[in-house]
Amino acid sequence: MPYDPSAFPPFAVTVDLVVLTVRRHSLCALAVRRGEPPFQGRWALPGGFVRAGEDLAQAAARELAEETGLCVHDPAAPTQDNGAHLEQLATYGDPERDPRMRVVSVAHLALAPDLPAPRAGGDASNARWAPVEELLEQSGYGHAGEAVAPLAFDHARILADGVERARSKIEYSSLATAFCPPEFTVGELRRVYEAVWSVALDPRNFHRKVTGTPGFLVPTGGTTTRQGGRPAQLFRAGGATLLNPPMLRPEV
Amino acid sequence: MPYDPSAFPPFAVTVDLVVLTVRRHSLCALAVRRGEPPFQGRWALPGGFVRAGEDLAQAAARELAEETGLCVHDPAAPTQDNGAHLEQLATYGDPERDPRMRVVSVAHLALAPDLPAPRAGGDASNARWAPVEELLEQSGYGHAGEAVAPLAFDHARILADGVERARSKIEYSSLATAFCPPEFTVGELRRVYEAVWSVALDPRNFHRKVTGTPGFLVPTGGTTTRQGGRPAQLFRAGGATLLNPPMLRPEV
DNA sequence: GTGTTTATCGTCAGGCAGACGACTATGATC
DNA sequence: GATCATAGTCGTCTGCCTGACGATAAACAC
Numbered sequence: 001m002p003y004d005p006s007a008f009p010p011f012a013v014t015v016d017l018v019v020l021t022v023r024r025h026s027l028c029a030l031a032v033r034r035g036e037p038p039f040q041g042r043w044a045l046p047g048g049f050v051r052a053g054e055d056l057a058q059a060a061a062r063e064l065a066e067e068t069g070l071c072v073h074d075p076a077a078p079t080q081d082n083g084a085h086l087e088q089l090a091t092y093g094d095p096e097r098d099p100r101m102r103v104v105s106v107a108h109l110a111l112a113p114d115l116p117a118p119r120a121g122g123d124a125s126n127a128r129w130a131p132v133e134e135l136l137e138q139s140g141y142g143h144a145g146e147a148v149a150p151l152a153f154d155h156a157r158i159l160a161d162g163v164e165r166a167r168s169k170i171e172y173s174s175l176a177t178a179f180c181p182p183e184f185t186v187g188e189l190r191r192v193y194e195a196v197w198s199v200a201l202d203p204r205n206f207h208r209k210v211t212g213t214p215g216f217l218v219p220t221g222g223t224t225t226r227q228g229g230r231p232a233q234l235f236r237a238g239g240a241t242l243l244n245p246p247m248l249r250p251e252v
Numbered sequence: 253m254p255y256d257p258s259a260f261p262p263f264a265v266t267v268d269l270v271v272l273t274v275r276r277h278s279l280c281a282l283a284v285r286r287g288e289p290p291f292q293g294r295w296a297l298p299g300g301f302v303r304a305g306e307d308l309a310q311a312a313a314r315e316l317a318e319e320t321g322l323c324v325h326d327p328a329a330p331t332q333d334n335g336a337h338l339e340q341l342a343t344y345g346d347p348e349r350d351p352r353m354r355v356v357s358v359a360h361l362a363l364a365p366d367l368p369a370p371r372a373g374g375d376a377s378n379a380r381w382a383p384v385e386e387l388l389e390q391s392g393y394g395h396a397g398e399a400v401a402p403l404a405f406d407h408a409r410i411l412a413d414g415v416e417r418a419r420s421k422i423e424y425s426s427l428a429t430a431f432c433p434p435e436f437t438v439g440e441l442r443r444v445y446e447a448v449w450s451v452a453l454d455p456r457n458f459h460r461k462v463t464g465t466p467g468f469l470v471p472t473g474g475t476t477t478r479q480g481g482r483p484a485q486l487f488r489a490g491g492a493t494l495l496n497p498p499m500l501r502p503e504v
Numbered sequence: 505g506t507g508t509t510t511a512t513c514g515t516c517a518g519g520c521a522g523a524c525g526a527c528t529a530t531g532a533t534c
Numbered sequence: 535g536a537t538c539a540t541a542g543t544c545g546t547c548t549g550c551c552t553g554a555c556g557a558t559a560a561a562c563a564c
Contacts, residue, residue: 008264008266008302009301009302010263010264011356012260012263013263013265013356014260050260050345051261052347052354053347055347056343056344056346056356088342092308093302093307093308095304095305104308104356104358106345185542186542186543204525204543204545205522205523205524208521208545225529225530225531227540227542228530228531228532229529229540229541229542230529230530230541231541232541232543233542245520250522437511438512439510439511454555455512456512456513456556459511459513460513461551463512477510477562479510480509480561480562481508481509481510481560481562482509482510482511482560483510483560484510484511484512485511485512497551497552500552500553502553
C-alpha cells in the first residue's frame with residue numbers, strides 16, 4: 001500500500017524530566033508548578049514539546065538546561081564534569097493521559113549534584129526540590145500521609161519509575177557519583193547511597209567495597225574536613241562505569 | 253500562555269518489535285521484508301502505527317499478535333502460559349530516521365518460546381527468524397562478515413539494544429523461562445542461557461543454582477527424555493520474578 | 505553388554521560480604 | 535590543654551556463594 005498521510009493519527013510528543021538530586025540526606029526531585037490548565041496550580045515534572053528538527057535527547061537536554069541551568073555530562077569528554085547524567089527512562093502514551101489531545105511523553109531521567117536553587121524561567125516560586133516520598137504520597141506510589149495534592153497527569157507514575165531506575169542502577173554502575181560534586185569523599189558517596197536507598201550502610205564495609213573496585217574512584221591527593229571529624233581523602237569518579245560485583249542493596 | 257495547537261509539530265508514532273526466540277541453539281529475531289519504499293525489499297523489524305485510541309502496550313501486543321499469533325502473557329493471570337513476555341524497550345526519535353516524515357518509534361521487546369513458523373499477514377516468505385548476529389552484521393553492531401543487507405531504518409540499533417536488554421535481564425530475573433515452553437527441563441533452560449549469552453555453562457553448577465533458588469522453578473512431577481540421555485525432571489516457572497543473587501554471566 | 509548422552513549429587517578451595525573491633529585525626533567543649 | 539564527639543581508615547573473622555571438577559544414574563543406539 002502506498003504512503004498515505006491519512007493512515008495514521010497525529011500525535012504531540014513531549015519530553016518530561018525526572019531530575020533527581022540528594023539534599024539534606026534525602027532524595028529529591030524537581031517539581032514545577034503548572035501555570036495553565038489542565039491541572040493549573042498543581043505540581044508537575046518539568047518538560048515540554050519536542051521541536052520539529054530536534055532529537056529526543058536534544059529536547060531533554062534543552063529542557064534540563066532551561067529548568068536548572070545544568071549542562072549534560074558528555075560521556076565522550078569526561079574532563080569537564082560540571083554536568084548531569086541524562087538518560088531516557090520510558091515512554092508514556094495512554095490515550096487519556098492528557099485531556100487536551102493525544103500526547104506521547106518520552107520521559108528522561110537526570111541525576112544532578114546538589115544545586116543552589118531551582119529556577120523555572122526565572123521564577124523560583126514555581127519550582128522546588130521536593131523529597132520524592134512527599135511527591136509520591138497520595139498517589140498510590142508512596143506511603144500514606146497528609147501532603148500536597150498529587151502530581152499532575154501521570155507524573156507520579158513517571159516519577160516512581162524514575163526513582164526505581166535510579167535505585168537499581170546505582171547497584172551495578174558508578175552512577176551514584178553523578179549525585180556528587182566533581183571531588184567528593186567516600187563518606188559523601190556513602191550518604192548518597194543511603195539517601196537513595198533509605199538505608200544505613202556500614203561505613204567500613206562501604207569503604208572497602210568502593211576503594212577496592214578498580215577504576216571506580218581516583219584519589220585526587222587532596223583532603224577535606226567539610227563533613228567534620230578526621231580529614232577524608234578526596235576522589236574523582238574513575239573511568240569504570242560498571243560495578244562488578246555490584247553494590248548490594250540491603251534487605252529492608 | 254493558552255493552549256495553541258500550532259505550538260507543537262505533529263508526529264507519527266509507531267511501535268517496532270524486537271521479537272526474540274531461541275532456535276537451534278542460537279538467539280534469533282523476527283524480521284519481515286519490506287514491501288514498499290523506503291527500504292523496499294530490505295529486512296526490518298515488525299511494527300506499525302499506533303492507532304488513535306490505543307495505548308502503546310496495546311499497540312505492541314496487537315502487532316505481535318498480527319505477526320506471530322502470540323498472545324501476551326499477562327502477569328496477573330499466570331495460569332494460562334501460552335503467551336510471550338512483552339515490555340517496552342526504548343523510544344527512537346531522530347528527525348532523520350524516516351525519510352518520509354517525522355516518526356517517533358516506541359520499540360518493544362518480546363520474548364517467545366520457539367515457534368513453528370513465522371507469518372507476516374499469511375505470507376511466510378516475507379517473514380523469518382534470523383540469528384541476531386547475522387542481522388547485526390554489516391551494521392556496526394556485530395562482527396564482520398559477508399551477509400545480507402543491513403536492516404532498514406535504525407532497526408539494527410534497536411535490535412542491538414533489545415538483545416542487550418535480554419542478555420542483561422536474564423541475569424537477575426527469571427525471564428529466561430519466557431524462551432521455554434510451559435514445561436521444561438533444567439537442561440533446556442541452561443541451553444537458553446547458553447544461546448542468549450553465547451557461552452558454555454557448567455551443567456552441574458547451573459543445576460545447583462536454579463534448583464536452589466526458592467520460587468524460581470516448580471517441579472511438575474513429570475519427566476522427559478526428549479533431549480536424549482537420562483530422563484530429566486520437568487519444571488514450570490515459579491512465582492519468583494527476581495533472581496537474587498543473580499545468575500553470573502561468565503567473562504567472555 | 506558396551507558406549508554415548510544427559511541428568512543429578514557431592515566435594516573442595518577461593519572470593520566476597522556482613523558484623524564488628526581497633527585506631528587515627530580533626531573540631532568542639534569545658 | 536584535656537576531654538569528648540565525629541568521621542575516616544585498616545583489620546579480622548565467619549558464612550555463603552561460585553567455579554572447577556569427580557562420581558553416579560538412567561535412558562538410547564549398536
